[in-house]
Amino acid sequence: MNTVKQSESPVWNRLIQRADIMDSPEKHLKHLLKDNDRIEKFSLKAVDIFYDFSRQRVDEKTMDLLFELAEFKNLKQRFLEMVGGEKVNVTENRPALHTAARNFSDDPVFVNGRDVMPEIIKVRNDIKKFALHVHKEKITGSTGMPFRHVVVIGIGGSYLGTEFVANALDFLADKKIEIMFLSNVDIHNFGKIASIIDVERTLWIVISKSYTTAETMANANQVRSFILEKGLDPAKHFVTVTSKGSPGDDPDNPVLSSFHMFDFIGGRYSVTSAVGGVPLSLYLGYKRFERFLKGAEEMDLHAQNARENENIPLVAALISVWNNNFLGYPAQAIIPYASPLSKLAAHIQQLSMESNGKSVTKDGNRLDEPTGGIIFGEPGTNAQHSFFQLAHQGRPFPIDFIGVIHPHYKQYQNQSKGVTNHQELWSNLIAQPTALAQGKEDANPAKSFSGNRPSSTILLKDLSPENIGRLLALYEAKTVFEAFIWDINPFDQFGVELGKILATDIRKEMAMKNQDKSNTFENVDPITKFYLNTLFPGN
């Protein structure tokens, strides 16, 4: 196996040298920020999104080199290839066409010579019709009761994006439907939901491309037996989102409706497909789901069409790689100053870490540079009262601050210290990036701040479905641009396979034990045996 040395490319090497320069005291952010035009020079605006990287540890020369890297890596071209249906997921020999899920142009998108847009449009129309019938109470549960609870049964990419969007837009949920997520195979997850819902009024959406995901199948089975115990007909309480012809799309196993997923849209990129479409249309109405898609489409078009130095996700990806590989930050935080975005970090954590936590190039060569980083985050100002101590005085990590200009709930305008709560929130959103960047010297070392801690700030005008779509698509495009820089495949996830294989062996031992109490786990290693004996005491 070959090792690919990023450092063999000339521009990579020059960036390494540039990082040395940017590490020097005169390039401390407190000096860079003396340039009164800095925010003009180091910010972008497009499709109603503002992206400010003036508090990143870059200068013009650094950005020039990064744009050179972008050209060297052919980023724009490769994004266009992805959108055009080329098989960019090389290890699995298929395209990555999440952008097609929100394509509202009349242009075809060909996969193996066949236009996939008619199928995609059909799924959208199926969702629209189904959601409308549920809202009009034409489709009901088996006892004729309208649906009031929707429970998504799905894990990873089958729920994280939907959970993020549902939270972000929950103040728009006017369909008298609550949404819940049965993701974990932990019986506590099911037990809690079962204790809350009215089963006669509950619709379960099973989401699994293959319809073989262990956790999702175990949960779907548990739910099925629960519905049967209550004397109801499962066929009237389930829908599935799955591949055409999977065990979840089988007339012998009837459900209210089955919506198709395509193998060219990966789980973590699937919230704009039926994966998000079915639950979000039930929760918010199809129209709002479509507005969300259109926002995402606008950002996709921006990513395709904007010049490198005006391209928000592309610049964000360059900054991310600069921080990761050249300045050496292993982690990054996402801090939305907006409670409705509280699940953004969890979604991007999957999107980014599963896409780009790789150690081989797309061509199967080992990399000499780390790819991907740890993503974590909580809403601000909460995060300030939690882990920002470390951000200011401990290990530095870059931060994406996210702000919303116009909040919902405008009826509450109470003022404290002369400002509304939204203004108080913004006083912190403005202060934190400055404090992190500038630092402050103090005679008391415990009160000194070394500063020079980088951040970006992203602003949304408001929490409209369009803006949530734009924000989502920004992070999706950023993630794939990063992968293109690293020459990795952001669409596979072989790293999860080994654990699955070992779990299968352990499950077999447990199943044998359930059948035959005399199984004393002699086939497994001593540690596994110890844990099996702990779970099955009395051996």
Place this chain on the structure above:
Amino acid sequence: MNTVKQSESPVWNRLIQRADIMDSPEKHLKHLLKDNDRIEKFSLKAVDIFYDFSRQRVDEKTMDLLFELAEFKNLKQRFLEMVGGEKVNVTENRPALHTAARNFSDDPVFVNGRDVMPEIIKVRNDIKKFALHVHKEKITGSTGMPFRHVVVIGIGGSYLGTEFVANALDFLADKKIEIMFLSNVDIHNFGKIASIIDVERTLWIVISKSYTTAETMANANQVRSFILEKGLDPAKHFVTVTSKGSPGDDPDNPVLSSFHMFDFIGGRYSVTSAVGGVPLSLYLGYKRFERFLKGAEEMDLHAQNARENENIPLVAALISVWNNNFLGYPAQAIIPYASPLSKLAAHIQQLSMESNGKSVTKDGNRLDEPTGGIIFGEPGTNAQHSFFQLAHQGRPFPIDFIGVIHPHYKQYQNQSKGVTNHQELWSNLIAQPTALAQGKEDANPAKSFSGNRPSSTILLKDLSPENIGRLLALYEAKTVFEAFIWDINPFDQFGVELGKILATDIRKEMAMKNQDKSNTFENVDPITKFYLNTLFPGN
């Protein structure tokens, strides 16, 4: 200012050398795990908690050196000094006595020559009585309606621990009371709660030691005006948890009851004080809160009394520092295979990162070694379907796996593939640490796993209040032991001050603008001005 070189201590230097040896191929975990007695040698059991560090990258010799470090740093002695009321919070010149909050012995604890236990016991009794009266509906809202919603108004340490415990034990919540958290000053946080609750049946608990925390005061004011708008009497809908004599404990500002906090218990260590006691006793009943305290007390006593090599939090701290400073891992994940522990990582994130994200020793000298690390996490198996790709094939990070032997909801025993959902969960809990440690070579580089990725596994017998108390106190004691190794003060948080100061200046600008539209923000730097103009358009 002096710089303290950890590497000047002989044992620290020998650990650096040891890390070189542990980095060699023959010390790969796949080899270390060939020892059939490894789990016996590298695990501990105490107060019903099992702690397995057999998949950490240590051998006997490494542990010997770490125990030498523990002695050199006087860890046990310093823990006893903390528990005994010495002023271990040197920068703020006060003790750190969270352990006293769950002290049920008859022994006094002296602060400045005065036994503080009578006051602590009085607060516990006040809480018990108040909760009982609310549950018996002797204390009601201003219209005589019993309380059905409790909303905690508090941020950081004033809610994260309570949120963790409330989630962990929510299946025990049989008092007909829902609990919610108004932490963020974001108006979306208040707006959502206001849209859910019945204000006549809602009790608000304002938690702030100084009663000056900007976010908490803004929220309390917003709530007060909301209650008044509804024609209700705020005095009958508020309680406060605050310092004696603070503005929240003022007869001119009447509330249903005021419970005292003490300056010797820091926010992030305060869930066993009235901070957690008032909301958790209302939500779960005082008896369960006391059981939780007693579990925490047991772990405190274990941390004080157990020998170094049998001491779970002490060993966990040694492992943590070993991973952080010697093996060089900057981050650590907490992955509970139990949905009810879904807020554990967020709580420990604050506890650990705010306590130990420091760059100076307790004596004010600069450190040459990083302290603290990034803590993040989500429940398993969810995390497997989110960011474990990076854990297996990208940047390695140590993981604390947490399992629960006996789940709640025993009525659901449906089997898939021959196992119950709880068994399916455990097959993953057992498989993942093995997969991470062992790795697997494959002819296809994309399917190769380098392994040697360290983890610990912590087991709880069940989700009893006692076990949640033990788990909490384990992480608290681990955190302070880490600080003692680094010679830092884990009880202050000066790192949050600079942002507060800058936010105050910005808030003043906003307040002036609210008063006088002609304020054009001429006193601030260009970036701040840009953001102010964005929030106040039309300048």
